[in-house]
Amino acid sequence: MAKEILYLKIAHIIQEQILSETLKIGDKLPSIRALQKLYNVSINTVKQAFLELESKSLIESRPKSGFYVSKTSNRKFSIPSMNKLKVSESQKSPDDLITKVFDTFSDKSITQFSLGVPHKSLLPIAKLNKGIIKAMRNLEESGTDYNLVQGNLNLRRNLAKWSLVLEGKLTEDDFVTTSGAMNAIYSCLMVTTQRGDTIAIESPVYFGILQIAKSLGLNVIELPTHPTTGVDLDALKKVIHKVKVCCFMSNFSNPLGSLMPDESKMELVRMLTYHNIPLIEDDLYGNLFFGAERPKPCKFYDEAGIVMWCGSVSKTLAPGYRVGWVAPGLFKEKIIRQKLVQTISTPSLYQEVVADFMEFGRYDHHLRNFRHTLHTNCLNFQRAVEDYFPENTKISQPQGGSFLWLELDKSIDTVSLYDIAIKQKISFAPGRIFTQLNQYNNCMRLNFALEWNDKLDADLKRLGTIVKNAL
Template identity: 80%
Template sequence: MAKEILYQKIANIIEEQIFSETLKIGDKLPSIRALQKLHNVSLNTIKQSFLELESKSLIESRPKSGFYVSKTSNRKLSIPSMNQLKQPEKQAAPEDLITKVFNSLNDNSITRFSLGVPDPSLLPIAKLNKGIIKAVQNLEETGSGYGPVQGSANLRRNLAKWSIVLEGKLTEDDFVITSGAMNAIYNCLMAVTKRGDTIAIESPVYFGIIQVAQTLGLTIIELPTHPTTGVDLDALKKVIHKIDVCCFMSNFSNPLGSLMPDESKIELVKLLTYHNIPLIEDDLYGNLFFGTTRPKPCKYFDEAGIVMWCGSISKTLAPGYRLGWVAPGKFKNKIIRQKLVETICTPSLYQEVIADFLEHGRYDHHLRNFRSTLYTNSLHFQRTIEDFFPENTKISQPQGGTFFWLELDKNIDTAVLYDTAIKQKIGFAPGRIFTHHNQYNNCLRLNFALEWKPKVEADLKRLGLLIKNAV
């Protein structure tokens, strides 16, 4: 672990020098051996640092010459600003706007920059279909009978083996299978809260979290969240005495794409453990990293069982399967009892399909290809936005996931812009749906988990023109 932190620390130093233009585009970096002597580390550590920087397209290798600062490292646009701490007030998520965005799914002619659903062309649908046939042939009663309440033992065992990032800290008995990640989060909130309790969430935040919290009668506190490093822990400390539960995405949050550093995750888990406050960790996008290694979830640092680690295949493999899971720590028995009352069990068929996909390495193979496509897409999107959107546009810099968060001119209302864009068959997610306060009206979220083709590029350029005309 120390070695991992060390190479990342060196990579971060070089990254800061690039962004501050101490190292300019085209500058040659010191040799691997020179940096080894400078930092008194192994050659392999420096090589790992360079791999990290290469994966972000900050540096590039030139045969027989060395490493240079890449042209793609020069960002023309600033990152979005961070909002202030928002105390509870009587407001609600804009349900009509959310419904309007979801209804765009019914029209296949719309270019869907709107919802966080991967384009079917990026998913291994043929292989999944073969897996369904195999599962039907192997399942008793072709899967028509009731399965275990906790979920398929085969799937839970494969999830435990596959969760290498946790280094063996979880076994099959630690998992409960759910109907997607939102169902997992809903069950977690049911297990640890009562009506009138207070939940701390990121801001902006995925609108589904707000809707669930409001359904359960919870008071919401939105915490300022940095587009790069995630939730502001100092802001959390100011209101910690009011909080009954936290729900955060520490890895590539939706919609910002922020990644909480390990030091912050450790501090967060210690803080919540001390105050005995449960943390529901939505790690939906953790496997979609652009660097060399998967970032650890907060669950990795949890010794007291307060972190309820939620995941799913909805954003990576098969949205329609509605298959997720939670490792709920000390709240496991309560979650299982709730599931028995609510759904009795999760359908067996899709569980066995995914277990087989995990067991034979097909999921890892798919993720490698998917991550590569997403990273390439993110570069295409960034360059197009920089070239065709207004110069005062601010854009996030995700290190993984599938979203860009854009902050536009203050005079633009993206809810109004949405109506104009959808008439031209272009969809996006207006910023207002990611908060229950009246804010982010000049912001929007773009999904880049699409097949990059001429029509997508042309529609992104047209969206930029619509924004320019709206100023």
């Protein structure tokens, strides 16, 4: 058999196994060496077969791990549409709806597709508990004393070491620790804005930003945001004269999962530097990439110090620890002062636990497994939606993070749908909570950082049926 026919034949065999679901989404393929022996061919032939399958998006390589079934070539549903810039429209805060949706968060009988936090089964709780006991013993005065206002030194050192993506541009002195990323964003807005100022945000946007803006008396401009490539910079250009601060999630935004390409990040930083507009970059999903490497944050391109790079472990280790940070560039002294007047210092114990987790490689190890699980879950969720939801459903294609964004038929109102679903013990986040305008009423966000099993599959099926019945 000619070599080119040989590799195609092998590719075909594997393709059949995938389409027949003998190999399922997220399954690992046998190693190149194993297949070489199995088919008695050269390593190059197997590699060519894999390339063929990869070009069809049937499989994908994951760094340092191997090849996995992805089956995205069979994607039936298109990605959601992008909204238009609407600056004059009347705004209405979704506060009541947010309260309604999250009032049920502690009800364990409900399948919580609505939440923005990972399921406990995905968290390394036992290892963290060991860390608590170790930190308690190591900390001077067992952590009963005030910490430095700027934050635990051990954590800041590890943040600097571990921010490899920034290629050594940050030191321990560049970080200020905070009470989660929400607190970092709140403090950034406190030091850069005053009541009545206007900030530019993505749309749809993480509703916490809307809540902070309302609380601080800030106006928001919701910029059109592409489900894949993020915020529309042309739209930003049009309104930039009105904007005091930008607040974006450049990597795997919540809820769209969009990822700004490097060129866009560079252009954004260039534009904001020129206009002297600070960028609050909420990068708390940046480590949850499905691709080969961690995407760079805008902070990487920031020479002038206008980017305030925010992060946390709330989406990767423990939301309840409230450990976050910001590298605030030019605004460092103001942020430290803001933290001082808010609370003097943050507790050192959990900061020490996280620092220790980072220092001894446990965080890296955990993140590798966690990303793998998230990626597989994402593919499973996409498959389930394609199987169970109406044909005209549109679905996002995140390259990281933990959310899917669904756009349903225009006739569907997901706020009403929520009431029906919750009676069936299923919770999702209605699109309307991610905007101050009257839009996304036919959209929903699903959290896939859950433990995948038949129950979850069945729940997605039930949710699909609820949508179909609403049509």
